Amino acid sequence: MTTAPTPVPTPAAVDTNGGGGTPGTATPATPAAPTAIRRRRGGRAWLGALPLLVFFAIGFGLPAVAIAIGAFTTSSDAPGGGGHFTMANLSDSLQGAYLTALLGSVKLSALTALIGTAIGLPLAQAVATSRFKFVRETVLAGSGVLANFGGVPLAFMFVATLGNAGEVTTSLGLKDYGWSLYTFNGLAVVYLYFLIPLMILTITPALEGLRVQWREAAYNNGATVFQYWRHVALPVLLPSLLGGYVLLFGASFAAYATAEAMVGSSIPLISMQIGDALSGNVLVGQGNLALALGLDMIVVACLVMAIYLPLQRRSAKWLSS
């Protein structure tokens, strides 16, 4: 995954057919009491999920353990030998160039998420209310591609477009205005190319949940378009919008491929620093620094999710009622 996940609206908590036992599905040969059937089939059902749980425990659990242990111990090439408890990795990861990178990532993410939300909302509204099914399908499929697949191809397309020898740069003479793609602002422009589609994907279900009747009622009572949005639509959309903002923040924060392919580590970003550290570009004895940086990143991402999930649940409640 190069960028962020496609958000899918949280499923409503209603369970149409899973809840409770399912008496009557037993093999005809065993006329046992329903509870006994349920218990026995429940036992077998656990086995169906076992491979997934085992895979997850190994594939996800071991790396998590590695981060948790590694971030707080000295690495094996350290002078005193590896495996000793230390806070040095973590404190190093929050100092100097690494702190700059963390703050740079947060700043870039906050800014691009804000712009992405502001542009994505009217765009999604235009798409959601479009009369042409083809336009909707094309835009949504395209958004799916750009939001999830982007990454390296995106970087090259922007180099070809707005890079030093890019078509648009040369034909408009943008260099004379001081434009450079390989800066903070240039990176922000590129990030918007996958963040706006992500916003469209996130907010479209919520926009489709806005009832036509609400708008008609507002207009019948003499409200202007502005008043309808100010007093009806935006308050209902607010949780979804905030959720979308947070999701965009997370996507931008976690992005690695685009920046790596385009600017390398010349712009301080936490994901670039981790990539560098993992490639061995750190001092001897600081191998575990990368794990500490990873831990920093997970903490920020968890904070983001802690804000996002309740918001998502709240907006789902609003729009499904």
Next chain:
Amino acid sequence: MNRLRLGRGLVLLLCGVYFFVPLGASLYFSIDDHHGNVAFNAYTSLLSAPGFLDALYLSLELAAATVVLLLVLLVPALLAARLGAPKLRPVIEVVCSMPLVVPVVALTTGIVGVLRWGPDYLANTPIFQTFVAIQNPNFPVVLLIAYVLMALPFAYRALDGGLRSVDVVTLVEAARSCGASWPRAVFSVVLPNLRSALLSASVLTVALVLGEFTTASILGFQPFSVWINAYGKTDGQMSVAVSILSLLIVWVVLLLLSVLGGRTRKAARS
């Protein structure tokens, strides 16, 4: 109302310009020979570019393996949660959502950490051979594991959505009452009903694997996206050509899928 429609059209137009300018400019860049002529060298010489086919094969193999492993793990788990153990559902939902919370770069640091245990602590044990084997550059199992984890949330949402629209319990009951065995009930009754969900989970996974860069690049393998990046440093024009092609192909596939999916849904309703 007319003014609204005009505004909507204007918004879509601006969005179109913003999104098509880079595409168009890249296209022009890839066929412009810098002497004012048009040349398709970047596209025609693609197949003979060093490493292109190897990287593409590796990516396709990984994508196929990821889809298979993902479905083998996920479908039984979801069916089990529906049919017999409803208490499993929240567990599975949490498990499938966890990879969303952890940024891919951070997951990769964890994987690198685990892989380092091999030479550091396990060098004289048989487990070390496993560590070597899963890092075989011809088919890196470690990437397969990472990709299944990354694709888990999408595939889960797609399959869960599909299961939601089908009454699996009744279907299985009916099949079992008619004397079908468990495997037969699943393979010839349940799975055909989930066709579009399975298809969209698979396509999302393939798109994700083909585009994945972070983990493969940090771990030092060279599937398609890493190759584009490496080769782009030497032949800019060709890398842009590949980028456009790969984006367009995935776009068309997703578009076809949504059109087909929409059609079957409508047909089922009427």
